[in-house]
Amino acid sequence: MSTSGDFDCIVIGAGVQGSFTAYQLAKKNKKTLLLEQFVLPHSRGSSHGQTRIIRKAYEQNFYTHMMEECYELWAQLEREAGVKLYRQTGLLVMGPEKSENYQNIKDTLQTNKVPMVVLTHDIFSQHIPNVNLAKGDGALVDTTAGVLFADRTLKTVQGQFQKLGGVIRDNEKVTDIKPGPVVRVSTSVGVYHAKSLVITAGPWANKLLANTGLQLPLEVVKINVCYWKEKVPGSYSMKQRFPCFVQTECLESKVHIYGLPSNEYPGLMKVCYHMGSKTDPDQRDLQKDRSDIEILQHYIARCFPGLIPEPAIVESCLYTLTPDHHFVLDYHPAYSNIVIGAGFSGHGFKFGPIIGKLLCELSLGEVPSYDLSPFHIRRFQSKRNSAL
Ligand SMILES: Cc1cc2nc3c(=O)[nH]c(=O)nc-3n(C[C@H](O)[C@H](O)[C@H](O)COP(=O)(O)OP(=O)(O)OC[C@H]3O[C@@H](n4cnc5c(N)ncnc54)[C@H](O)[C@@H]3O)c2cc1C
Ligand SMILES: O=C(O)[C@@H]1CCCCN1
Known part of the structure; x- marks a missing residue:
């Protein structure tokens, strides 16, 4: 196999965002190379694992707008490849009824006419068994939400890319x-040239961007991905149509706590804390902070009485956070043929198909399908609100 070559576009990083970008470029008949530092599949970045949440419930309208088309793109890929990538479960959102976060989500869903159900305290347990809704908390269900099969997605999209003639x-x-x-790209194996470059390197974004004289305000944190045992196996399961959930804030925490119904490990439900401790992506396993697990234990004991409040499995995953938790989707400030997709801040998976489309549009010099101002690099000079 040749270790050098000329391409229309090179994409660095075969996580969810790079894989969808490469696939979109190949769909447009661009000769595309997707480079990945590890042997695929791997579990060292941000896109591995069986499941992710997909939802329209956001605090900001611009995310909900993007999700409208994104759901269609997910369905299109499912049809094209003949695989199931999405399962509708609904997303239960709980949080102090009067809090800004909870109200913003409710408003966005209403404004965008997203199908949802508001669950008052008197009917809550009828609909959601085995969960204690805290006094003063509101509860609603975004019924469009569900679970994406993450590992299967990467395999599928990379496979489709290769079928279109793309090189991984x-x-x-x-x-x-x-x-x-x-652009000239050197690797551990060879040298490649391309008219344009897309950098989707996840937690390694700044390490790569250092080669181009740019550093973004990104912070990499390690997430403890915790699975909790059901006292009665199946009581929070996907098969029983238990929903995903997000608790926006609670007694134990101002940070979101979220969960997905038991599925990948039968009898175990995934419940995690939406923050972690700072790490170097190459030294992830040296970061051993587990203070979040203590918070989760208290929350689970109080609100999920059907789970044993002691994690049965703890896996690792990385978030790459921007200061406002919004993504970076932009041109390199100094080079118009280098495009950057970074800082997905723990909520980027569901957007994979649309991010692939947008980064492809940018790298081809086309007008992007959405207003990308929330995602511009220049915003880091001014302050903004955070995203969920
Ligand atoms: C625990 C957890 C839960 C999450 N839950 C959700 C959720 O429910 N819903 C949701 O929408 N999102 C969720 N996310 C966020 C989502 O998974 C991420 O936003 C997304 O996976 C980021 O993808 P990426 O392609 O940017 O990064 P990555 O998947 O890390 O991909 C980057 C790739 O670049 C490669 N790379 C880096 N440097 C080089 C180099 N020098 N040469 C070659 N290759 C290189 C890396 O090896 C890696 O494969 C969650 C994330 C975590 C960690
Ligand atoms: O992107 C998501 O939908 C989840 C919600 C809670 C935090 C982690 N990510």
Whole structure:
């Protein structure tokens, strides 16, 4: 196999965002190379694991808007590849009724006419058994929401990319980038040239961008992905149509707590804390902070009485946070043929198909389908509100 070559576009990083971007480029008949430092599939970045939440329930209208088309793109990929990537379960949102976060989500759903059900205290347990809704908390269900099968998604989209003639080179770390009208990308194996470059390197974004003289305000944190045993197996299961949930804030925490129905490990429900401790992505396993698990134990004991409040499995995953928790989807400030997709801040998976489409549009110099101002690099000079 040749270790050098010329491409229309090179995409660095075969996580969910790079894989969807490469696929979109190949769909447009662009000769595309997708480079990945690890042997695929791997579990060292942000896109591994069996499941992710998909939802329209957001505090900001612009995310809900993007999700309208994004659901269609997910369904299109399912049809094209003949695989099931999404299962509708609904998303239960709980939080102090009068809080800004909870009200913003409710408003966005109403404004955008997203199908939802408001559950008052007197009917809550009829609909959601085995959960204690705290006094003063509101509860609603975004019925469009559900679970995405994450590992299966990556396999599918990478497979579709290859079917379209796209080239994936894994176990090939990018070691240098030389910007110019033709970008030169050096790897541990060879040298490649392309008219444009897309950098979707997840937690490694700043390490790669250092080669181009740019650093973004990104913070990489390690998430303890906790699974909790059901006292009665199946009581919070996907088969029983138990929904995903987000608790926006609670007695134990101002940070969101979220969960997905038991599925991948029978009898175990995934419940996590939406924050972690700072880490270097190459030293992830040295970060051993478990203070979030203590918070989860208290919350679970109080609100999920059907779970044993002691994690049965703890896995690891990385978030790459921006200061406002909104993504970076933009051109490199100094090079118009280098496009950056970064800082997905723990909520980017569901947007994969639309992010792929947008990064593809940017790299082809097309007008992007959405207003990308919330995602511009220049916003870091001014302050904004956070996203869920
Ligand atoms: C615990 C957890 C729960 C989450 N839950 C949800 C959820 O419910 N819903 C949701 O929508 N989102 C969720 N997310 C967020 C979502 O998974 C991420 O936003 C998304 O996976 C980010 O993808 P990425 O492609 O940017 O990064 P990554 O998946 O990390 O991909 C980047 C890739 O670039 C490669 N790379 C880096 N440097 C180099 C180099 N020098 N050379 C070659 N390759 C390189 C890496 O090896 C990696 O494969 C969650 C994330 C975590 C961690
Ligand atoms: O993106 C999501 O839908 C979830 C919600 C809660 C935090 C983690 N990510």
